[in-house]
Amino acid sequence: MAHRDRTAIIAAILDTTTTMSSNSDIVYKARMSFNQIRDYMPLLLERGMVEKTNRNDCEAYLTTEVGRKYLTAYKQIMELMGDGPKV
Helix, strand or coil: CCCCCHHHHHHHHHHHCCCCECHHHHHHHCCCCHHHHHHHHHHHHHCCCEEEEEECCEEEEEECHHHHHHHHHHHHHHHHCCCCCCC
């Protein structure tokens, strides 16, 4: 897999968390490491792009309206660039 930039990593997380997702879900679906999640989740929470919630007594995340706007804009830019959404 090619190296992903910061915007692509954020988009992958947001795409995964459009449904309630645990850290393990994000690692698997967004093809990330737990260290990357540890690095990115505080930023996404601080910016209001995801919210922390609980699923079966486990920490989980869900994309907010702000995060959905980011994801939509990211996909539009990727389509304009001819790359198509790679989320």
